[in-house]
Amino acid sequence: MHDIRAIRENPEAFDAALSRRGLAGVSSDILALDAARRAKILEAETAQAAQNAASKEVGAAKARGDTAEFERLRALVSETKAAIAQLMEEAATQDARLRDILSRLPNLPLDQIPDGRDESDNVEIHRWGNPRNFDFTPKEHFEIAGVKPGMDFATAAKLSGSRFVVLRGAVIRVHRALAQFMLDTHITDHDLQEVWTPVLVKEDAMFGTNQLPKFAEDSYQTTNGWWLIPTSEVTLTNSVAGDILEESALPIRMTALSQCFRSEAGSAGKDTTGMLRQHQFEKVEMVTICTPDTALAEHDRMTGCAQAILEKLGLPYRTIVLCTGDMGFGAQKTHDLEVWLPGQNTYREISSVSTCGEFQARRMNARFRQPGGKPEFVATLNGSGLAVGRCLIAVLENGQQADGSVDLPAVLHPYLGGKTRIAADGTLA
Secondary structure, eight states, X not given: OOOHHHHHHOHHHHHHHHHTTTOOXXXXXXXXXXXXXXXXXXXXXXHHHHHHHHHHHHHHXXXXXXXXXXXXXXXXHXXXXXXXXXXXXXXXXXXXXXXXXXHTSOOOOOTTSOOOSSGGGXXXXXXXXXXXXXXXXXXXXXXXXTTGXXXXXXXXXXXXXXXXXXXXXXXXXXXXXXXXXXXXXXXXXSOOEEOOOOSEEOHHHHHHTTXXXXXXXXXXXXXXXXXXXXXXXXXXXXXXXXXXXXXXXXXXXXXXXXXXXXXXXXXXXXXXXXXXXXXXXXXXXXXXXXXXXXXXXXXXXXXXXXXXXXXHHTOOEEEEEOOTXXXXXTOSEEEEEEEEETTTTEEEEEEEEEEOTTHXXXXXXXXXXXXXXXXXXXXXXXXXXXXXXXXXXXXXXXXXXXXXXXXXXXXXXXXXXXXXXXXXXXXXX
């Protein structure tokens, strides 16, 4: 959410920043609505002052027995009261319109973000590992012989429809091992606090992390008004909604493994085979709550946490800075981590790490206070650490062998009872 005071003070800068995201000349309509709203409030306050003065005179007129003046003033007070109510109702309507407009506008990109129209204008800033040279044509994850017994799309379609999967046997054990390994690494190595949260949330929580109102169709809502979270960013970030934190309590660094639910409304026809893009999936999320002046350092730190997972798994990846045309709605700056998938012969996103500045904090009214100071808005950051299903895909494709077996990363062996591979028949060996 944007600060209307900042827009009033420098509409040119606001328009210039939003124009980098493809929105031109937005401030004029916002300021016109804001001026009309403030005028109504001022008119109501002036009328309220007149009503208060007339109310005092009513008593005086009655005390001196001036019946005519008493009746005139009483009628005036009644009329003014009705006018005030009407003015306040009109101001409230305009305020709701203004809030709705502001809530549908994306965050302003930082000056350092590259301009661009789409993903082709993103900028690579880091690369780790070399894609493996195969002496056979590598398959996609769902085509690998040892994986097929444990990745059942037909049963999932019978149960739930498309974009779901049933995992069994060795495959689900590796999936579970990956999630546990990620959590353990973030807790032990990266000093993140593990949190377990609900997957059903109220509308306010979805609004707080900017899923609503603009992206309602991308999520699922139950018949009694709860929303299924698209990521535990929603719950972790909103855990400080409405709070005033002491500066000494910051930064708050959290991680959670959760089920995530997305309608994928905007991705019809994309990645329809395999489990790359599902309606239900698991993700290890990272969220940081900090002071605005430390947010960029925290962003780099969080990016490093996600990169460490891929490096420990031995998975080649690259890190890119998203351009203004590809950046998420609530982000000021985003690093995407893309892992190498030999079955597709390309890098695919496995983590997106964003700093949102005060954008989400304004929506949630989440603040902190320096010693002796006034409350200020916190900064919020979020990132995948990592998407478990996509990480499973990368492990399976990068570790596949010519005979259909899969060699597994060494860091997973302790989580698998010492087993080191998925055999071609789909068993752990």
